[in-house]
Amino acid sequence: MAELVVFWKYVFLFTLMVFLGSVHDAVVPHGKPCIKNNNRMICWCSLNYSNVNCSSQGLDFIPVLPNNTTVLDMSNNTLTDLNRNTTKNITNKHLSLLNISHNHISFIENGFLAVLDNLTTLDVSTNPLSIANLTKSLKNNLPTLETIFMEGMKWTQFPYDVMKVLENTTLTNVSVNNNRLKAFGNEIFPHMSNLVRLQLSANKIRYFHGNKTFPYLPNLTHLDLSDNLINNVNLSGANSLTYLSLSSNDLTDLPVCCSNNNSLVPKLRELFMDNNCISVLMMDNINCLDELHLLNISATRIQSIESYTFAKLKSLHTLTIERTESLGKQNSIKAYAFSNPSLRRLFIRYNQIIFNPYRMDVAKIFENCTNLTNLDLSGNHLRMLKETEWSRLLQNVPNLIYLDISYAAMMYLPKPIPKVLTNLRTFHFKNNQANIIPTKYFIQFRHMTTLLLSDNKFTTITSEMLPDAFLRHLRYLNFEFNPFECNCDLLWFLSLAKRLSRNDTKTTLLGYPKYYECTGGKGKTKLKDVTITKRGCLFRHQTNTIIECTCAAVIIILMSISFVYRYRWHFRYFKYILNLHRRKGVTSSNEAFVRDIYVSCSRSDLKIVWDRILGKLEQERLNVFVRHMHIPLGTPELPGILKAMDESKLIMLCLSDTFAQDHLCEFETNMAINMSLTVGTWKLIVIVLEELSSENVTKTIHRLIQNDDNYILWDKTEETNNSYNWTRLLRQIHGSDNVNLSILS
CATH class of the missing domain: 3.80.10.10 (Ribonuclease Inhibitor)
Structure with missing residues (x-):
């Protein structure tokens, strides 16, 4: 809403802007060069030569003008003084607007403006003129003057003498902003009852007494006292005032607009209180303003907005609370804070308010605001609101047509917004992280x-x-x-x-x-x-599809190869079972076995195993099978091993380092375990011939020897030390001491 302050601050300058606008529009780019000096173009004119623009050309004189000139802009030049000689080139009587602002004029000769019988608007802003000199130059010379601009003159007091000499003019607009006024007298405008706009911004006024001012300005509607040092305001008698700006002052409270339940400014529609030192909103000071449509209390020191703060302002249409960092905490907005059925536009942006659903009653912040159409929540912390909280927050404002949640650190677009706000026309979601x-x-x-x-x-x-x-x-x-x-x-x-x-x-x-x-x-x-291009993207899509399929196929193949290699012995065994049409129903009766013991050992251990163990087993009349000795030459090894193992009642594994490194021994071990687990009737006899190196203890071997009761530690160097082991071996062969198969599962 700050732009509204600027707008109203300069609204009484509208007439001048229209004139000057027509000059610039006619000159650049639609104007045409019309006046030269030393072969240099210094002025541009409108098509009918009525508007002449000679601004910003470094001129220290006024050039010869066309006869029908009505508007002359000589601003931003180097004029130092004005006298009859300076105006000798102004020969027509039709000039109505003269702009000589932003020069170096320090002296104006008496009677300088005497020839300008039809002058209605004069701008002498930003020149080092004294009040006394300007007063003498204007005296009894400008009966048609309506508007005078005296901005940026660096005066320390109001130009009362200037106003006095304009007593008999038709003056209605006066602009004296950007000066250094120290006081404001009630006697300045006794003959200007038609004045409707008064601007005294950008001065150093410390107090304002309405009872000494408004009686002399009964038709005053707009009062701008912004950018001063005001800490006390008296608004008595402001019966016609509709616009009041007290922005950028030292006020600690809202102005007292009510007395005995009666309004001191009954017609006030717009009140600007931004950039003041207000910490607590004393709403009783303004609750009687039944015509108040706009309230701006931005950039103050307000700590919180309490419940029903604005509920008694019957006609409040627009409320602005922005850039108020003192609100930037949790629970600074109470339930029903903005409750007011007349509210249409609400701007609470850039306050860094933390909308925490655990500490703030989100569902009731906009309770009784069903007629709200414009809502600006930008520059606040909305990230903590979840989808359900957004639904609860917006359910009371279904008629929104404008929503701004920019600069709110939002990670996503809230889904409830399109579901609840079906009439939304403008949606701002800038500078977030979605x-x-x-x-x-x-x-x-x-x-x-x-x-x-x-x-x-x-x-x-x-x-x-x-x-x-x-x-x-x-x-x-x-x-x-x-x-x-x-x-x-x-x-x-x-x-x-x-x-x-x-x-x-x-x-x-x-x-x-x-x-x-x-x-x-x-x-x-x-x-x-x-x-x-679409064609390039289509080709790229096809190429990507081929690459993706190829990569997927390669991965599947590699995984399959790895799986097959990991369980290669199992697959070989099952293949053999299928080829022989064998299933789990393989019999376990003694009559089905051709041999008593199938012995698995490495070739380097064969002699020790035969001399120490197998030879004695044959003496016990036991039929022993060793692949190194009993598989005929030229016969496929794997089928022979599987067939012999199927036909053997017991399987003996003679473990050693060389056994762990022999692939066929590994195959025999896995097949023996599979047979034992599948059928459940075979018996495993595990003999450890030597202490195994850690790198040779595979997972399978570790399972076989993890329990001392499940294997026989055989000393292959000393025959006499194995008597106990020999007894255990015979007991296992004859069935009284079997291996626990549960360790293999």
Whole structure:
């Protein structure tokens, strides 16, 4: 709302701006050169030569003017004094506006303006003129004068003498801002009852007494006392005042506008109290303002907004509380804080308020604000609000047409917004951290005309995010400063940007192409310079598909090879079982076995095993099978091993370092374990011939020898030390001491 302050501050200058605007519009670029000096063009004129602009040309004189000149702009030159000789080139009687501001004029000769019989507007701003000299130059010379501008004169008191000599003029507008006034007298305007706007901003006034001012200005409607040092205000008698600005002063409370339940300013519609030292809102001072439409209390020291603070302002239409960092804490906004059915526009931006649903009653902040149409929450902490809290926050303002939640550290677009705010027309979501737009998120906004999503984390925009049905009624779209990735996913948005950059479209892509760039790589590239074709993207898609399928196939093959290698012995065994049409029903009866013991040992241990163990077993009339000795030459080894193991009642494993390094011994061990687990009737006899090295203790061997009761530690160097082991071996062979198969599962 600060822009409104500026607007109203200079609204009484409207007449001058119209005149000067016509001059500049006529001169550049629509004007034409019309006056030269020493072969240099110094002035430009309108088509009919009525408006002449000679500003900013370094002139120390007024050139010869066309006969029908009515507006002359001599501002920003080097004029030092004005006399009859200076005005000799002004020969016409039609001049109505003279602008000699921003020069070095320190003296004006008496009667200088006598020839300007029709002058209505005079601007002598920002010149080192004294009040006395200006008073003498104006005396009894300007009966038609209506507006005079005396800005930036660096005066320390109000120019009362100037006002006095203009007593018989038609003066209605006076501008004396940007001076250094120390006091404001009630006797200055006794003959100016038609004055409707008074501006005394940018001075050093410390107090204002309305009872000494308003009686002499009964028609005063606009009063601007902003940018002073005011700490006390008296508004008695301000019966016609509709606009009051007390911005940028030293006030600690709201001005007293009420007395005995009666309003001192009954017609006041706009009140600006921003940039003051107010810490507590004494609403009783202004609650009687039944006509108040606009209230600005920004940039103060308010600690919190209590419940029902603005409820008694019957006509409050616009409320602005921004840049108030003292509100930047949790629970600074109470429930029902903005409760007022007449409220239409609410601006609470850049306050750093923490919207914490655990400490703030989010559902009741906007309670009884159902007629609110414009809501600005930008520059606050909204990140803690979840989807449910957003629904509760917005459920009381379903008629919003304008919503701004920019600069709020939002990570995502809240889903409840399109569901609740179906009438939204303007949506600002600038400078957040969202990186994706949900599919069909904006299709639900059937009346939206402005969408601003600049400074987020969007890398690509697709047609599903911005459907054609949504773009048809959109007027302004902004995606500036997003980190776009210029690949085939962005092809649709590139086409859209080029289409919207044409003048024949209703939708304007703001900031394009200047602020739209691709990120990544060594540098940044403008989107307009990126070349991505549909054909190239299609070929790339096919290529990517082939590459992906090839990679997937290679991975599957490698995993299959690894799996097959890991369980190669198991697969070989099952293959053998299938080839022989064997299943779990293999019999375990003694009549099915051809041999008593199948012995598995390494070739280097064969002699020791035979001399110490197998020879004695044969003496016990036991049929022993060793592949090194009993498989005929030329016979396939693996089928022979499996067949012999199937035909043996017991399987003996003679473990050693060389056994662990022999692949066939490893195969025999795995097959023996599989047979034992599958059938459950075979018996394993494990003999450890020597202490195994740690690198040779595989997982399978470790399971076999993890329990001392499940294996026999055989001393292959001493025959006499094995009597006990021999007894245990015979007991296992004859069935009284078997291995526990549960350790193998």
